[in-house]
Amino acid sequence: QKEVEQNSGPLSVPEGAIASLNCTYSDRVSQSFFWYRQYSGKSPELIMSIYSNGDKEDGRFTAQLNKASQYVSLLIRDSQPSDSATYLCAATFNKFYFGSGTKLNVKP
Amino acid sequence: KAGVTQTPRYLIKTRGQQVTLSCSPISGHRSVSWYQQTPGQGLQFLFEYFSETQRNKGNFPGRFSGRQFSNSRSEMNVSTLELGDSALYLCASSQSGLAGGPLVETQYFGPGTRLLVL
Numbered sequence A: 001q002k003e004v005e006q007n008s009g010p011l012s013v014p015e016g017a018i019a020s021l022n023c024t025y026s027d028r029v030s031q032s033f034f035w036y037r038q039y040s041g042k043s044p045e046l047i048m049s050i051y052s053n054g055d056k057e058d059g060r061f062t063a064q065l066n067k068a069s070q071y072v073s074l075l076i077r078d079s080q081p082s083d084s085a086t087y088l089c090a091a092t093f094n095k096f097y098f099g100s101g102t103k104l105n106v107k108p
Numbered sequence B: 001k002a003g004v005t006q007t008p009r010y011l012i013k014t015r016g017q018q019v020t021l022s023c024s025p026i027s028g029h030r031s032v033s034w035y036q037q038t039p040g041q042g043l044q045f046l047f048e049y050f051s052e053t054q055r056n057k058g059n060f061p062g063r064f065s066g067r068q069f070s071n072s073r074s075e076m077n078v079s080t081l082e083l084g085d086s087a088l089y090l091c092a093s094s095q096s097g098l099a100g101g102p103l104v105e106t107q108y109f110g111p112g113t114r115l116l117v118l
Helices: none
Strands: A004-006 A011-014 A019-025 A033-038 A045-050 A054-058 A061-066 A071-076 A085-092 A096-098 A102-107 B005-007 B010-013 B019-024 B031-038 B042-050 B053-057 B064-068 B074-078 B087-094 B113-117
Touching: A004 A085, A011 A019, A019 A033, A019 A085, A019 A102, A033 A061, A033 A071, A045 A054, A045 A061, A045 A071, A071 A085, A096 B042, B005 B087, B010 B019, B019 B087, B019 B113, B031 B074, B042 B064, B042 B074, B074 B087
Parallel strands: A011 A102, B010 B113
Antiparallel strands: A004 A019, A019 A071, A033 A045, A033 A085, A054 A061, A061 A071, A085 A096, A085 A102, B005 B019, B019 B074, B031 B042, B031 B087, B042 B053, B064 B074, B087 B113
């Protein structure tokens, strides 16, 4: 079992909708959690970090962490075509473990 | 504050050659990690350097090596290049890195070096 698993997608949502991206992780990696966005041909850029159970909101983005169920999710409200990218989930235990990424397509 | 910089941005080499990539972290960051990203394997951790010492290492062959200088700049070297080494090589920096306590600090990525091996 991989430390961090994501559905590769693509996930398609219409403009203005809520995009929900999910990530599960193994017991080994349970310290900190991060979401990165990566546009095609570019490097990952940090969206949010979350360390404790519950929700964390930043603008249109909300990260949710549920340690009992070992999942972390990212909600993007009012999705825009510019949100179309691959979203990488990362969990840490002494180093970063990245999921393979979920490709999001936001259709105008 | 300037971000993470990587040079060169693009590189073409032939099999059997060696290559050196450079990374300058964000000012004040002492940890530098290197990753290889390919379409098939995703983002794979190579190694992490902190205060000129390799602190973590991924599952890559010994052809991949690195070092860090006293100013926190880091280089990685790949010897005897193979076709499968074609990838985007990413460097990421953080203040105290991957073993800085119970909470691992955020990493910030550079633009990457795209290596093509022919």
